[in-house]
Amino acid sequence: MTTSTAFVPSTGGGPVSTTPVDAVSLEARAAALCTRSIKTTSKRAALHTTIRCIDLTTLEGTDTAGKVASLCQKAIRPSPGDPTIPSVAAVCVYPEMVEHAVAAVAGTGVAVASVAGAFPAGMSAPAVRVADIADAVGRGADEIDIVLNRSAFMAGDLGRAHDEIVAAKEACGSAHLKVILETGELGSYDQVRRASMLAMAAGADFIKTSTGKIPRAATHPMVLNMAEAIRDYADQTGVVVGLKGAGGIRTAKQAWHHLVIVGETLGSEWLNPELFRLGASSLLNDVLMQIQKLDTGRYSGPDYVTVD
Amino acid sequence: MAPTDNPPETFGIDYAPAPESTAVVDIADSYGHFINGDFVEPSSGATFPTVNPATETHLADIADGSAEDVDRAVTAARAAFEGPWGQMPGSERGKYLFRIARQLQERSREFAVLETMDGGKPITESRDLDLPMSAAWFFYYAGWADKLEYAFPNRTMAPHGVAGQIVPWNFPLMMAAWKLAPALAAGNTVVLKPAETTPLTALLLADVLQDIDLPPGVVNIVTGAGATGAALVSHPGIDKLAFTGSTDVGKAIQRIASTRRIPLTLELGGKAAHIVFEDSAVDQAVEGVVTGIYSNQGHVCCAGSRLLVEESIADQFVERLRRRVSTLRLGDPLDKNTDVGAINSADQLQRITDMVATGVSEGADLFQPEVDLPDKGYWFPPTVFTGVQQSHTVAREEIFGPVLTVQTFRTAEEAVEKANNTPYGLSAGIWTEKGSKILWMAEKLRAGVVWANTYNRFDPASPFGGYKESGFGREGGLHGLSPYLRERTGGTRGGA
Numbered sequence: 001m002t003t004s005t006a007f008v009p010s011t012g013g014g015p016v017s018t019t020p021v022d023a024v025s026l027e028a029r030a031a032a033l034c035t036r037s038i039k040t041t042s043k044r045a046a047l048h049t050t051i052r053c054i055d056l057t058t059l060e061g062t063d064t065a066g067k068v069a070s071l072c073q074k075a076i077r078p079s080p081g082d083p084t085i086p087s088v089a090a091v092c093v094y095p096e097m098v099e100h101a102v103a104a105v106a107g108t109g110v111a112v113a114s115v116a117g118a119f120p121a122g123m124s125a126p127a128v129r130v131a132d133i134a135d136a137v138g139r140g141a142d143e144i145d146i147v148l149n150r151s152a153f154m155a156g157d158l159g160r161a162h163d164e165i166v167a168a169k170e171a172c173g174s175a176h177l178k179v180i181l182e183t184g185e186l187g188s189y190d191q192v193r194r195a196s197m198l199a200m201a202a203g204a205d206f207i208k209t210s211t212g213k214i215p216r217a218a219t220h221p222m223v224l225n226m227a228e229a230i231r232d233y234a235d236q237t238g239v240v241v242g243l244k245g246a247g248g249i250r251t252a253k254q255a256w257h258h259l260v261i262v263g264e265t266l267g268s269e270w271l272n273p274e275l276f277r278l279g280a281s282s283l284l285n286d287v288l289m290q291i292q293k294l295d296t297g298r299y300s301g302p303d304y305v306t307v308d
Numbered sequence: 309m310a311p312t313d314n315p316p317e318t319f320g321i322d323y324a325p326a327p328e329s330t331a332v333v334d335i336a337d338s339y340g341h342f343i344n345g346d347f348v349e350p351s352s353g354a355t356f357p358t359v360n361p362a363t364e365t366h367l368a369d370i371a372d373g374s375a376e377d378v379d380r381a382v383t384a385a386r387a388a389f390e391g392p393w394g395q396m397p398g399s400e401r402g403k404y405l406f407r408i409a410r411q412l413q414e415r416s417r418e419f420a421v422l423e424t425m426d427g428g429k430p431i432t433e434s435r436d437l438d439l440p441m442s443a444a445w446f447f448y449y450a451g452w453a454d455k456l457e458y459a460f461p462n463r464t465m466a467p468h469g470v471a472g473q474i475v476p477w478n479f480p481l482m483m484a485a486w487k488l489a490p491a492l493a494a495g496n497t498v499v500l501k502p503a504e505t506t507p508l509t510a511l512l513l514a515d516v517l518q519d520i521d522l523p524p525g526v527v528n529i530v531t532g533a534g535a536t537g538a539a540l541v542s543h544p545g546i547d548k549l550a551f552t553g554s555t556d557v558g559k560a561i562q563r564i565a566s567t568r569r570i571p572l573t574l575e576l577g578g579k580a581a582h583i584v585f586e587d588s589a590v591d592q593a594v595e596g597v598v599t600g601i602y603s604n605q606g607h608v609c610c611a612g613s614r615l616l617v618e619e620s621i622a623d624q625f626v627e628r629l630r631r632r633v634s635t636l637r638l639g640d641p642l643d644k645n646t647d648v649g650a651i652n653s654a655d656q657l658q659r660i661t662d663m664v665a666t667g668v669s670e671g672a673d674l675f676q677p678e679v680d681l682p683d684k685g686y687w688f689p690p691t692v693f694t695g696v697q698q699s700h701t702v703a704r705e706e707i708f709g710p711v712l713t714v715q716t717f718r719t720a721e722e723a724v725e726k727a728n729n730t731p732y733g734l735s736a737g738i739w740t741e742k743g744s745k746i747l748w749m750a751e752k753l754r755a756g757v758v759w760a761n762t763y764n765r766f767d768p769a770s771p772f773g774g775y776k777e778s779g780f781g782r783e784g785g786l787h788g789l790s791p792y793l794r795e796r797t798g799g800t801r802g803g804a
Contacts, residue, residue: 020741022761025592035432037326037644042319049319228591259319264635268320 007158007201009237010166016236018197021189021225030221033264034257044294046256047287049271051078054088055113055244055279058097059120059212065100068093070308072104079288080306088284089273090143094119095132098139113178114139117146117168120182120211126164133171143176144168145208148195150185158198165202178206178244178277181226184216189225196229200241210247212279217247223258227265243270246279252290255283321635326644328431333422335508338369341377341531342514344384345524351376356533358507361428362641362650362685370507373532375539378499381528382545385470385497388525393497394467398454405450405492407520408513412443412485415516419509423481424641426508428650428686429604431642441766442485445784448768449489452789456494459786465793467495468571469547472540474561475510476553477503477652478607478708483552484510486783488527489768494792496548497526501540503553504533505653538564546570548792552609555706555732555777573781573791575609575773577706578734581727582612582763583717583749586621588739592761594628597712600737600763602636602648602690606710607656609778610735612763614703616723619716626694626714633690634677648710651686660688660709667693667702672713698726706732720745724752733775737763756782 006015038046056075058067072091079085090111091101101112114136118124124132133144146168152160169177179199183192199207207226210217223245230241243266245258255278262270270276285305293299338355340347350371358367371377388394393401412419419442420434429438456465471491475483480502491498502510510529517527530536534557541549541564551561552575565572582600584593600612617625641649651657668674672693681687688709696703696713703713717723727736736755738746746760756774759765766772771787773779781791 019591020587020589022589022592022741025589025595025762029592029595035436035644036323038323039326040324042324045317045319048317256319260321263319263321268318268322271319 007162007198009201009239010162010169010203011239013237016197016201016233018193018229019232021193023189026189026225027221030224030261033224033261034220036257036260038256038260043256044291046259047252047291047294048086049259050252050255050278050287051088051284052086053271053273053276053278054284055090055092055246055277056088056284057092057212057246057279057281059092059094059115063094063097065097068097068100069104072101072110074284074306074308075110076105076108078284079291082291085288085291089277092145092279095136095139095141098136098141102140111142112140113143113145114141115145116141117144119145119147120213122147122149123151126167129164130167130171133168137171137173137175141175143178144172145178145180147180147182147211148199150182153186153195153198162198162202165199165204169203176205177203178208179204180208180211180246182211182214183209183222184214189221192222192225193229196226197233200230200233200239204241206242206244206277208244208246208279212247214247218245218249218258220257220261224261224265227262231266240275242275242277244277244279249278249280250282250286252283252287255287323645325640327640328421328424328642328644330421330425330642332418333425335368335422338371339507339511339531340371341373341381342511342517342527342529343377343381344528345518345522347514348380350374351380356504358426358505360425360685361505361652362682364684367426367508370504370531373501373530373536373539377530378536378539378543381499381530382470382543384525385499385528386545388523389467389469389497391525392523393526394495398456398495401492401495402450402453404520404522405446405453405489408516409443409446409450411516411520412439412446416440416443419481419512421642422512423509424649427477427480427506428641428652429607430646430649431644432646433604438479438482442482445482445485445489445768449493449789453493456793459789460793464796465494466796467792468794469496470545471496471498471548471550471792472543472546473498473500474537474540474551474553475500475502477506478604478609480506481509481513484513486788487550487552490783490789491550491792492526494789496792499528499530499540499546501530501532501537504531507531541565544568549573550781550791551575558779571791573783574779575781575783576734576777576779577708577732578609578611578774578778579614579704579706579730579732580610580612580735580737580755581614581616582737583723583727583739584615584617584621584625585720585740585742585745586618587741589741589761590621590625590628593739594625594632596737596739596761596763597629598632598636601712602633602710603764605649605651605688607652607708608764610757610764611708612735612737613707613712614727615712615714616717616726617714619718622714622716626692629692630675630677633675633692636677636690638679638687638689639682648690651688651709654686656708657686657688660707660711663702663705663707663709664691664711667696667700667711667713670700670702672696672700672702698729704730720749724749728752728754731777734773734778735759
């Protein structure tokens with residue numbers, strides 16, 4: 001399409017181009033998709049899929065080995081009384097907590113994701129950020145969540161923002177790389193579209209909305225915008241990139257509308273943990289309560305699901 | 309503890325049925341005309357059925373209006389105009405309009421379900437467009453009822469008297485609202501004829517009018533087909549005519565109206581062009597084109613039925629368009645996830661089928677996504693014609709169905725030339741991120757409404773209407789109020 005910005009994929013091939021985004025129509029389309037009425041068997045499937053795609057997250061300065069062990073137990077078996085409930089995709093922690101998490105989830109199929117690269121601002125020297133990533137990988141993280149260098153991106157130094165992701169990807173080795181755009185800071189859907197293409201061209205395995213540390217995060221139009229960028233990238237390069245929404249997703253209804261948006265934009269085949277994640281903490285219990293409602297016909301209360 | 313080991317339940321976009329309940333509507337076996345505040349039997353005793361086009365089930369028998377019925381309605385409207393309504397201050401008239409608006413909001417689910425059952429449009433559209441817009445129209449014009457002297461400063465305005473209004477089947481209640489609200493705000497009384505395939509929401513509106521104690525005769529509703537409409541148009545007691553519908557019928561009405569000195573407003577067909585430039589926000593342009601032609605199954609006079617796309621992006625754009633069209637969900641109009649509902653009638657389905665066959669025989673390339681059409685009812689899949697030339701029938705004639713034609717252009721001048729090369733001139737859409745290009749195009753396009761980077765947006769404050777064979781006169785805003793008023797010389801009675 002139009003070449004307002006073109007990026008050359010680090011994996012080779014010709015430049016990829018991005019298209020402008022009209023905010024009003026994008027938001028109208030997202031709102032229309034959020035009127036999809038998800039009932040009965042679809043609702044149960046959506047709730048199960050949501051759990052399977054969750055990166056159960058704790059990113060607090062007060063996190064401890066005990067807190068992480070508890071989170072991991074919840075991740076493996078979200079609902080102790082109901083063996084039909086699947087495990088979540090991954091737990092997401094700070095690098096210091098990775099070893100505790102790795103020990104807790106070993107052999108369960110639940111992956112360990114670590115934020116790294118001077119998360120959440122990323123405002124450290126490039127060498128420090130790369131070392132932080134390498135450290136997290138060395139501790140056993142399967143997946144690394146880094147932030148886009150928004151300072152370079154906003155200053156127009158797209159080359160630097162791009163190259164730092166390439167370096168991060170290298171430091172990841174075989175670990176999967178998720179690049180957080182921090183959409184709430186980029187100022188426009190156009191900028192997010194551009195940042196999405198930049199991150200994918202630089203080798204991101206996933207692009208991710210937010211750190212969860214600022215208010216405007218994984219809104220439905222933002223996820224739609226990034227899903228369209230992923231589709232454009234796949235069209236132009238044949239490379240399939242995953243999408244992670246994170247920040248502010250607290251209710252099951254929000255989550256299934258994210259599934260609807262991604263499914264209707266990229267196809268139902270995107271709705272699995274290989275290509276779609278939801279970074280969340282309190283979301284899981286709302287989903288469990290919705291499943292209980294489907295099973296029993298009644299809403300229970302927060303005391304009927306475990307806090308973690 | 310071992311991880312749970314269960315076959316995962318996968319979620320896909322083949323959603324489980326989510327039908328809106330029909331328990332909220334109560335359809336009678338038969339309906340008479342609504343004249344002088346009451347439902348009355350047709351003088352001839354003749355009726356015709358109205359069916360649900362999605363299932364072909366019979367919904368009700370409807371009174372078939374004769375010239376005698378029309379005369380009774382006009383007489384009642386005249387009496388109301390000479391009587392209570394004509395004497396009433398505008399502030400009091402406004403209160404009735406506010407009451408109608410509030411009742412439409414209060415009973416919106418009932419109206420929406422009935423509209424979908426009688427007309428076949430998706431419940432999401434009747435729920436999210438027809439009903440809110442109908443209420444908004446009454447709210448808007450209610451506000452003008454006591455402010456006519458401010459609306460038309462230094463002029464003394466007065467209503468015409470009895471307005472005859474004929475509305476189409478594509479937006480049955482909304483078109484009735486567009487016509488009734490300004491007519492009543494201005495102080496006229498009305499004889500309304502709904503379309504024969506979709507009379508039920510207008511008749512439910514009669515129920516609302518009884519509930520709010522609108523004085524008898526202010527609004528009269530006579531049901532029937534073309535003959536009933538002709539009787540209304542020819543009645544000598546009519547002081548003002550307004551029609552929305554096909555260009556052929558509009559021309560016939562204008563012929564009759566030309567024999568008498570009465571004002572006429574016509575809102576007729578269209579063959580609108582969407583003009584998509586290479587510097588547009590492409591995904592949103594695709595979305596606008598799709599909703600512009602497939603919403604309400606293309607039964608929209610301002611539907612964007614011709615896509616003109618800049619040649620440099622044509623292939624990619626058409627690919628995106630096909631992919632998007634393939635995700636449209638066609639089926640039960642009452643299902644809250646349905647995007648494309650039923651064709652309004654067997655006649656209209658035949659017309660669309662014939663036009664598409666003509667398109668194929670003239671050499672255009674047909675694309676239709678794989679969809680399962682229900683066994684019963686009137687259905688047509690969303691259709692895209694590529695390789696279309698300006699001379700093709702499908703690019704020239706109004707189809708009034710879910711059929712889009714795609715042509716390309718190289719320059720903005722060429723786009724304007726092709727867009728304007730039609731007997732119609734109702735609407736157009738421009739898609740570009742470049743503001744100066746929007747302004748340049750909007751000046752050159754001969755269309756009553758030009759949307760930029762959006763489509764099918766309506767607001768009661770914004771005038772709507774056509775050029776050329778798309779009709780004349782405007783609905784909405786002060787432009788839509790003035791056709792229901794005449795200028796008086798001297799005197800201060802009535803009006804405001």
